[in-house]
Amino acid sequence: MIRAILATCLLALSLAAPLAAETRWPDQGWQVIPTAQGYDELLQALKQAVEAEGMFVVTEAGPTEAAASRGVTIPGNRVVGVFRNDYAVRILRLSVPAMIEAPMRFYVTENDNGSATLSWKKPTHLLAPYMEAGGKELEAVARELDTLFAAISQRATDASE
Template sequence: MRYMLACLFLLAPTFASAQTIAPRDGWVVIATTKSYDQLVEDVLAATTANKMGVVTQAGPTGAAAARGITIPGNRVIGVFNNDFAVKILGLSTAAMIEAPIRFYVTEGDGGQATLAWKEPSHVFAPYMDEGGDALSDLAAQLDDRFTAIADMAVK
């Protein structure tokens, strides 16, 4: 009996199931009918089309597979551009810790992907006393830009 339980515990980490991202304060979450791979590709293309840059990409899916663990598609895509960076840095050095702002693409149990992100105005909210109305305006512009990227990517 102990042997069987030990085997179950050893096998348990080889598969992690998908979880739905629940709506939460300051986040936008969009379920799509697209596949994970297609949505990642479309987010990358929409980012460039909206004059933003892909600064970082990270996800545990490939590394987990190399370890024999199967998990659903999971990618974080950091998006920003130098124009926003220079302007924000001029308003709040501390606020730049938040750049790049990230899109999060996840794969659900049925293979359909979800796109989520924290709204830039939410991300930069802790720095508004320091950055003032100018930072608020830039964050609102970033909100619009991220919404445009998402709208294009999920179509």
């Protein structure tokens, strides 16, 4: 009986392991670009692209280094907050609650094969809940930010070519 239970548990774990490793990104509002770049290379290229497009890295957070300090190894994982004060002022004038979405973030993740993926939620998606209050002007700001984020991602992911 114990062997049957143990065998069932091992089978369940072996079937679940590949599913846990698979990354499934949400369909709505996300942009996801798998690259051939390594994690550190993509992270550096992203920071350079942010600066080249006139934006600023205002926050960074990721569990990889903290986990390593505890002796736990996980793939590279970093959230990079990007924004600029003139956008903050414009958004605040249109919708105070919308500023909870700033800074807007890029997400750099290391893949099992050593490559990295760049992803982000589009600013129009993030600001959509506030469009009724902010009107066409907030929609215009969100579209400008969509264009900037696309330009940043293009620069960052073209860096290795």
